[in-house]
Amino acid sequence: MPEKKESERIEEARKRKKRTQRPFPACSFSEAKELAEAILEFGSGQPVRRISLFDHLNKSPESGTSRQWITNASKYGLIKGSYAAEHLELTPDGAKAVDSELSKREQTKARIKLAILDIPTFNALYEKLSGNKLPARAALIDAAVDLEVSEEFREEAIDTFIVNLRDLGLLQTLSGAERIISVDHLLDTLPSGASPMPTGTPNSHTHSPGRLVTVEHANFETTCFYVTPIGEEESEHRKHSDLFLGSIVEPALEQFQLKVVRADAIDKPGVITRQIIDYLLRARLVVADLSYHNPNVFYEIAIRHAARLPVVQIIRAQDRVPFDLNQVRTINIDTTDIYSLVPRIDTYRSEIANQVRRALEDPDSVDNPISTFYPNLRVQFNDNGG
8 A cells, every 4th residue: 555645644644633723722621720720829919930839839841741731721711821831920800700709600710711601612502502401411411513613622511611611600509400500690699799709619509599590570371380389498398399390290291382380480579479479369370289189289270270270290109198188180209219210200291281272262161169160150250460
């Protein structure tokens, strides 16, 4: 076989280089940020000699790992200087991202800019997904395809993007599901006074699901009101409600384009009881969880029944359906243990979807104790609350 010409070898090398170009840094933002923090600590914010810095860190400045670390920090816009530069220094935004004397809000704002907004691939993903639940991985990969990320980097792009969201506090578990929150929502939860920013998710214990996932102007025709025992944060009732909402109810209703609203997500001025009644009388659908025999839940179901409006009932399998409601079809969900629940989640979603479909197609077909015994009784109301 004749030896390849030099021009052919150069062309092949050029194609390989083009094919393997990664359109985002090759590590998470938190990993790259550690180098910026080291520069701040070693040089008090001033440019530092690269060799001296790595000697201080007990690392070889010429190793592949060190070179990649510098490259990634530079790609994130944290530092100026390459792995061959004599000096490394923080960029203005990089200095803000690691300056503990700044307020948490300003520091987090700088980090979000560098880790998400200034990386075209991550920024495009964030703009597409912000305000929604974290999609299934297959959907995220499809989003990377739409952004023309090459196949060899799609998985890595999604992994790095998700890790950055989590570390910044933009990915939070709310109402039983991981949700990508807006930058404004996150910054509004952070104090403006100066204090050190801890490593990892900023101030995550202060985030309130009802504050972050709110309903300001309800479109009742596309709303499903979720009646459930909510309980205090970290209580068994709250964890139960979050689990059912995020893992079962919301996924079951996605195909119907209904937004699921729980009482703690209503963020409008006024008496909360009046707002709940508005949702009970106006929402297109109600899904009611009878678990724990919560009296508020039964009260709210009664209002819905009196209005002859459709309700889909669910309950933990270990709870007994009360006598007055045991003639109404109720979906039993076995939460005895994780081994009983997880294998049947898709089945429970399908059961709920089937009842929802019937209720939406023919609302009058969904019987309840009031309609059974008093078929001509129907509560009347108007949009002015009458």
